[in-house]
Amino acid sequence: MPDPTPPNTAPTSSRRLTPRSIAIWVLVALVGATGWGVLALSRGEDISAAWMLAAALGSYAIAYRFYSRFIANRVLKVDKSRATPAERLNNGIDFHPTDRRVLFGHHFAAVAGAGPLVGPVLAAQMGYLPGTIWIVAGVIFAGAVQDMVTLFFSTRRDGRSLGQIARDEIGPFGGAAALIAVFAIMIILLAVLALVIVNALADSPWGVFSIAMTIPIALFMGVYLRLLRPGRVTEVSVIGVALLLLAIISGGWIAESSLAETFTLDAGTLVIWMVVYGFLASVLPVWMLLAPRDYLSTFMKVGTIVLLALGVVIALPTLQMEAVTEFATRGDGPVFAGSMFPFVFITIACGALSGFHSLVSSGTTPKMVQKETQIRMIGYGAMLTESFVAVMAMITACIIDPGLYFAVNSPAGVIGPTVETASQAVANLGFTITPDQLAQAAKDVDEASLLSRTGGAPTFALGMSDIFSSVVGGAGLKAFWYHFAIMFEALFILTTVDAGTRVGRFMLQDMLGNVYKPFRQVSWRPGVWVASAIVVGAWGYFLWVGVHDPLGGINQLFPLFGIANQLLAAVALAVCTTLLVKSGRLKWAWVTAVPLAWDAAVTLTASWQKVFSGDPRVGFFTQRDVYQSAIDEGKVLPPAKTMDDMQTVVTNSTVDGVLSALFAILIIVVIVDAGRVCYNAIRRPESVKLSEVAYTESKIVAPAGLIPTKEEKAEMAAAEENVPAGSGSA
Secondary structure (H helix, E strand, O other): OOOOOOOOOOOOOOOOOOHHHHHHHHHHHHHHHHHHHHHHHOOOOOOEOHHHHHHHHHHHHHHHHHHHHHHHHHHHOOOOOEOOHHHHOOOOOOOOOEOHHHHHHHHHHHHOOOHHHHHHHHHHHHOHHHHHHHHHHHHHHHHHHHHHHHHHHHHOOOOOOHHHHHHHHHOHHHHHHHHHHHHHHHHHHHHHHHHHHHHHHOOOHHHHHHHHHHHHHHHHHHHHHHHHOOOOHHHHHHHHHHHHHHHHHHHHHHHOOHHHHOOOOOHHHHHHHHHHHHHHHHHOOOOOOHHHHHHHHHHHHHHHHHHHHHHHHHHOOEOOOOOOOOHHHHOOOOOOOOOHHHHHHHHOOOOOOOHHHHHHHOOOHHHOEOOHHHHHHHHHHHHHHHHHHHHHHHHHHHHOOHHHHHHHHOOHHHHOOOHHHHHHHHHHOOOOOOHHHHHHHHHHOOOOOOOOOOOOHHHHHHHHHHHHHHHOOHHHHHHHHHHHHHHHHHHHHHHHHHHHHHHHHHHHHHHHHOOOHHHHOOOOHHHHHHHHHHHHHHHHHHHHHHHHOOOOOHHHHHHHHHHHHHHHHHHHHHHHHHHHHHOOOHHHOHHHHHHHHHHHHHHHHHHHHHHHOOOOOOOHHHHHHHHHHHHHOOOOOOOOOOHHHHHHHHHHHHHHHHHHHHHHHHHHHHHHHHHHHHHHHHHOHHHOOOOOOOOOEOOOOOOOOOOOOHHHHHHHHHHHHHOOOOOOOO
């Protein structure tokens, strides 16, 4: 079936390459190629982390300028004359045409959660090279492509959720499998992300105060931009950033004042507040809290990462981790078990390829985008930005002493409880660090101990404190920068939870709408409240149990996080490939089919190993058998401390194994059914039916990128002369 866009489609303007621009892009390519050459070919000599920056930034620039442009103009054929659902269905609640700069901030903040900070840190045990290659190549050819294409097709379908698009386009069988898999995985992802935030903010008055203050600041920005000074994005940005910096600085004062106790919350209290906040962020109009808060946090996120990159350029820290460690081939790393393939590509999800992003790209963002031409900047550009965060996380992990890295990231069962046992355990791994050095590292950042601070966040904070203290303040400010980084990570992740809850609400409403049609009206108030309550209740339950039981709740499902996220990406890529074929774009279907084939190979291999591996550190059922045998013999194995804990581990391993197999089967069903639909569409194109909404001409005039072109400036000037104020032109 041909692309249903009318023949009078206005083509996206293009810029011809001039000799000057050709010279610039050749230079950019040479910088990137040189960076990759140094990283890949150097062995046994000191390598500056700045080469990693050069490799990544050069690759990102080439990919955005050429590959994303090719996909937008040739593959998707974005149409600036076509009205988006934000324009056609604008109701000021969920559908709202949002300035591209604000929406870029919302989208980036919504997708950039724990993954780009944590995954690369954990994968560094394999060396800096495998993870860095996957982060950069993965985002260019898979992650950013998935985000942009999903956003495009959802925008063409009134912002439908991924699961519902699968049901509409693939059919009831594969669609039902997609709906079940997507929603179940979504709840797991939200609970895991929320657990990371709780762990970061528990007993931290500085972090709690600073993050709490972003809520009233965001409400003020939302009202300011919609009611007081509409369209004054730059103006409200300056005010918001100033207030944000004040909140961060004040957090440090609060932590040292008599108010510290008020903002020192335990994990259980934080869970309650997070559930309340998640519910409110899901039901309030999107312009009031969610979009401005995400936009505000983007300044914090991107600003900190840019300053960190500048710190790398100034301080020129050396990469101390090997390019490829022995753990990459042996698969017996202390941080996580498993070989480089497939587990590096599972551990590093956000920053390279993340299924969670497809939920945002088919959730909040398509209901707010002003113009189809902005999909490239928001979908592809925001993902490249997140990938850069992942590169910086890899740098922070690889510039610290490898002995300290393994002491921080290895579980207590591996390194023991003291600096002496940790030093010996690290020596057994092939690295050297003395007990005094371990004790001093903790003292430098004002921590009692850094041993077994697993999860990636403390390592990122250590690397960040090393870089910032080398540039500003010296060793005396190392503790300040360390705790600033911990707070920064909590802020980074919280924006994913609030947006994710709203996306989960959309998904549930779409599912329930198949049974009771009023739920399909995403802004129908009873449906909004009921669906939001169910979503926050689901992830809130797992989170509540998890913070009170080290082996229960979301801790039980935590091992599924990486695989579930990548399986979700397989669903998104399968749906996108199907839509490319059905909409008459068969010759371009490789754009999503190739990353789909790779992701399916990685995730299904990982799922197979998790279910059937004979290594108890990898295979869930083997782990179950080991603990069950120990129970039969009356033994207690770590991490269990009692016989009841042993039984819990057996239960957890069984549940994880069953869910791993179930998720893999559901994804196989989706892919096979999608293949059937594609085959039928190729054989009988006249029989294809698309759920794409009819073309409506757009009245909004807005730039495609952050900086308007001369042509766009002329169009906006003409629109301002001919269109009354407040009509929607931007």
